[in-house]
Amino acid sequence: MKPARFDYVAPTNLDDALSALAAGGGEARALAGGQSLVPMLNFRLGGPATLVDLNAVDELAFVEPTEEGGLRLGAMARQQTLEHDPLVRIRAPLLAEAAPWIAHAQIRSRGTIGGSLAHADPAAELPALLMVLGAQARVARAARGSESGARIERASSLCDLYLGPFFTSLEADEILTEVEIPGLRVGEGTAFAELARRRGDYAIVGVAVRVRLGADGLCEDAAISLINAGPTPCLAEDAAAALLGEVPTPAAIANAAEIASLQCSPAADMHGSVAYRRHLVRVLTNRVLLRARGRARERVV
């Protein structure tokens, strides 16, 4: 449980970090909060030749409001920020509600938003939360070979980011630098629930939802994302679609929950069978949709 030898660099700005990562030629990895990577190093699971420590890259540690009423979250913002920042509480109450469920307080004080998103654990909360909010990620890398300029940046929807368990579309020389989420709209309500064996554990199953109701009480928009109910964080698109244009009655909500349960693809492990996880997806989707509906109704003008 001691890591193999590795080189270590601690750049103080993003361009240096990107250069260091590029210089590693696929053998370098970015170190964010280290709450998953360091245990993996200790278990000698895929030891990188170089660690590029981002903890001194201050320009990535921010939470900022956008003009559109949303938020920009820097990759190195700590997870605890979501719990305590009043701006987050107002503009993205779903993140504030769910943050206490992300591991333990000690881990949240080191763990980062970007680190969790890039780690791509299907049982992690943040990818699913940001997905249901319609977040866009920004990704940067150093210019390669003939490319001009120092830095190349691209945008990615979170759905496009995830390819498989612990497997993203990020290239070895890329760093996920920030995510941007739209603000909460009129008539919109969000809710989150997860079941874990112990407080702070990875979810057996978790569900995050967002619904928007029109003045007529019909559902104008809905999103449902599932935690640990498939190989990647995923949206239950058919379940959400079933609510569109409907009055979200208990029956309509139960129907959506049923669809989510049938269409998810959880794996079995020691904490629950496939059947148990599907069952929990139904129970939790039902519960959180009811809660989100109530919150949405309070925000209908």
Place this chain on the structure above:
Amino acid sequence: MSDRRRWIGERVPRIEDARLLTGRAPFVDDWEPPGTLHVAFVRSNLPHAKILDIDTAAAAAHPGVAAIYTAEDLGALCCPGPVLVPPPPIEGAIFHARTPLPLAREIVRHQGEPLAMIVADSRYIAEDAAALVSVDLDALDAVVDLSTALNEGAPLVHSDLGSNLAAHVRQTKGDYEAAKSAADRVVARRFRYDRGVAAAIENRGVLAEWDARADRLRVWDTTQAPIPIRAAIASTLGLSEAQVRVIAPFIGGGFGPKVMFYAEEILIPWVAMQLGRPVKWIEDRYENFFATTQEREQLHESELALTEDGRILGVRDHFLHDSGAYDPYGLTVPINSQCTLLGPYRIPNYESEFRVVFTNKPMVTPVRGAGRQHGVFVMERLLDIAAKELGLDRLDIRAKNLLDPDEFPHNHEIIYQDSAPLTYDSGNYAPALAEAARLIGYHDFENERRAAAADGKRIGLGIVNYVEGTGIGPYEGARITVEPSGKVRAATGVGTQGQGHFTAFAQVVAEAVGVNPADVRIVTGDTSEFHWGTGTFASRGAVVAGNAFGAAAQAVREKILAHASEALEVSEEDLELVDGTARVRGAPDVSIALGELARRANPLRGAVKPGTEPGLEATSYFGPERGTTANGVHALIVAVDPETAMVDILRYVVVHDCGTVINPMIVEGQIHGGVALGIGNAFYEELTFDEFGGTTNASFMDYLLPTATDVPAIETAHMVTPSPLNPMGTKGVGEAGAIPVAAAFVQAVEDALREVAPTLELVDIPLSPGRLFEALQDAGEEA
């Protein structure tokens, strides 16, 4: 004696806590003599395999590696370890002893069995080198499933035995068959209790330093039993016991597995002597899941024969016990299960038979409770099921079968793990059950249930009894010395792993010699301070070492009084020992300090009377004729969400009786810790294996220990029925909290769901939300 300030029974704050909480209490890994080398082991990743080749050449060439050893390099050291606990003399018992080699040769029999030992400048380098060792293993079919391990044609863990049977024991009392034929009702069920680990916060560790000039070996070891370890090291390495000092310093939890004598405890000292340098091995958490012994899986087929009104006529229990790959600890665990099943009940006829089975899993030895929880689980479940079938109240069926106070000593006519007959020394069971029922609100619970149901909550109550055999022999000793400073030094041989020995033993000494416990310096676990005794296990410290301290303290008291009588020229009867002085009753100004008496008792010049022993010092030993029996009742209330199968414990009540209580606060702490461990057993902890015998959850990410948020506040009540088997009247308490939890827990869960799933029967431990969901599905199909 009326002059004594009562320290026994007081809530004296733990004397050791200041050191522990401020980081000044040394643990094995805190010592690092200059030039220390560090060890990492190459361990088998397969549970059962033929060793074809171990190539260490690349590892040996790695910079910083001092030495590498395989079984071939150990010479005479590579022989099977000892059977630590020979089986009790039970008629007809079969026992096949198979113990591991220090490093595996030819065959590996469980995952994690050590293949090679690497000694290097640092643990980092040792692990780098371990990755360079090329091990060629030819996988063999593994024995994984306990229920089929004895089948014809099963793979064999020890091929020379011709089967996987490690032991077979049958003990009977009365005539069960006759009881069964006379019974109105017979309840028969199968029960399963699965594996876990002890998960002490400190893993194991050994540091050895050979001093060639002094010709002495010093070993720091996380053992619960330093004196037997010293004997084993000395005899194996050809040293005199006087040349070997074993120090068990502060230890971060024992829970049983640290009583074992492990290969590392002989290899590390041996290497230190070979290389002439200090050598250290600190087990890491991953290793601990393989290299340290574990808890036990058992499968029971059990029957309870009763009259229509719920009187027990007899019990039959046949079970399989998984020993893992070897059985160095004899039959202690399954015999505990066999004997503890009887509980506080009057059971005239008992037929119990078990088979111990070798499997390709890590070794099983006692872990807190040590098989007792299995017996309690079986008996209490049978009573629950019988109560349902007979339409009786679960409290009534228990109360009706309790032994009465006038039935003690009560001989169960079978043999316990200490080789003595299972005879309960004393007990007063009915008031304990009634008190627990009162504290948990049993008689008003239906109102509580209805009120909760109105809020949409399903709550249930569980209440169970247990009896625990504790405080077994053979013996412990203590030496107490009053020093010229007036402080008292008191040493015993047992090791300490957080139990509060430095306080509880100090209270025993302080009361007899008239000092404050803070002025008593207790020394444990250092063979240079005290070298007779066996160790800390079987809930025996307070009973056996405690009474040895009591006897030595009484002897020192007599010496103090004799010297004080001479110094003050008054008769002993007129003296009292108060606040570190001997003084004349009614004339407190006429006094002499204990330190001054200690100086006078050790004159440096002049003559003494013939036969005089120097110093205010005494050494005493205590060995009980057999163990004491403690008892108690656990009761809890849970809330269950039938949709998610999640369970919350709302209240937890423990009424227990461990005889004379030395320090109620320490006893409560022991119970709290035990209940936490029991909650882990019942609902969180499970070691899982794949079909090939590989462990699939060897980390605390997937092996779930209950944390502070999962353990409720525990309400405790003390009852005191002193043991007649020792002068202080104490009984053991160290394991008690862990023993009945699973039985109480599943009863409460069933009770909470009785309207949702009236046919639900929980017969497997551990339960988990996933498993409860499946049981609910099954019960739904049946209903």
